[in-house]
Amino acid sequence: MISPEECDRYERQMRLFGREGQERLKAAKVLVAGAGGLGSAACVYLAAAGIGTLRIVDEGAVERSNLNRQFLYGDEDIGRAKVEAAAARLERLNPDVRIEGLRRTIAEDTVLDLVGDCGLIVDAMDNFAGRHVLNDAAWAKGIPFIHGAVEGFYGQVTTFVPGRTACLRCLVPVAPPRRAFPVIGPLCGIVGSIEAAETVKYFTGASRLLENMLLMLDGVDCVIEEVPLRPAPDCRVCGRERTRR
Numbered sequence: 001m002i003s004p005e006e007c008d009r010y011e012r013q014m015r016l017f018g019r020e021g022q023e024r025l026k027a028a029k030v031l032v033a034g035a036g037g038l039g040s041a042a043c044v045y046l047a048a049a050g051i052g053t054l055r056i057v058d059e060g061a062v063e064r065s066n067l068n069r070q071f072l073y074g075d076e077d078i079g080r081a082k083v084e085a086a087a088a089r090l091e092r093l094n095p096d097v098r099i100e101g102l103r104r105t106i107a108e109d110t111v112l113d114l115v116g117d118c119g120l121i122v123d124a125m126d127n128f129a130g131r132h133v134l135n136d137a138a139w140a141k142g143i144p145f146i147h148g149a150v151e152g153f154y155g156q157v158t159t160f161v162p163g164r165t166a167c168l169r170c171l172v173p174v175a176p177p178r179r180a181f182p183v184i185g186p187l188c189g190i191v192g193s194i195e196a197a198e199t200v201k202y203f204t205g206a207s208r209l210l211e212n213m214l215l216m217l218d219g220v221d222c223v224i225e226e227v228p229l230r231p232a233p234d235c236r237v238c239g240r241e242r243t244r245r
């Protein structure tokens with residue numbers, strides 16, 4: 001149930017999806033995979049929106065070179081585990097949200113445990129090998145996977161839903177090698193914020209999702225495009241799902 005204080009806190013968004021929508025957010029448990037640039041924006045908006053439980057998984061510690069985009073952290077957090085610093089910051093923002101910070105590596109042998117009973121995965125990773133692992137876990141569990149990625153002034157975001165859409169392996173069949181790439185903070189903020197908006201829309205049913213549509217952001221020429229996505233007929237992850245249906 002939503003308390004009078006919660007009604008007060010969420011009043012402006014409850015005008016969009018009502019008390020029932022807010023209760024659904026409160027009952028939701030979301031995995032945010034990665035607590036970097038995308039994760040900073042996604043976590044702040046999901047905590048502020050009143051998602052009941054946020055499970056944040058990241059293996060790293062805060063470095064000075066993170067601070068141009070990872071606004072969950074300040075100078076005083078350098079050297080501290082990201083999940084610990086993130087939990088402290090988010091608990092200050094909204095004490096009603098339960099934060100589970102796990103300093104773990106997302107890998108094939110750990111992912112299903114890490115996802116646990118979460119009802120949705122937010123991709124806030126910085127590499128496609130890790131994203132593939134999350135994608136496969138989302139399909140195995142039958143839960144949505146909100147994909148976001150940035151590089152330089154460019155970003156992309158889409159919502160994958162098992163049984164209804166293509167999957168990440170249709171879009172990016174082979175993971176490019178992991179490397180340090182250039183990135184500016186605002187693009188992480190935009191993409192991470194859209195991922196949070198998709199999450200809120202999914203749980204409240206407030207409006208259509210970015211299903212089978214890839215939103216591409218070009219921060220150089222200030223162009224945003226929506227490109228249709230089609231499931232790859234031979235995809236070994238979502239293709240199997242389609243055959244089963």
Ligand SMILES: [Zn+2]
Binds near residue numbers: 167169170232236
């Ligand atoms: Zn696929």
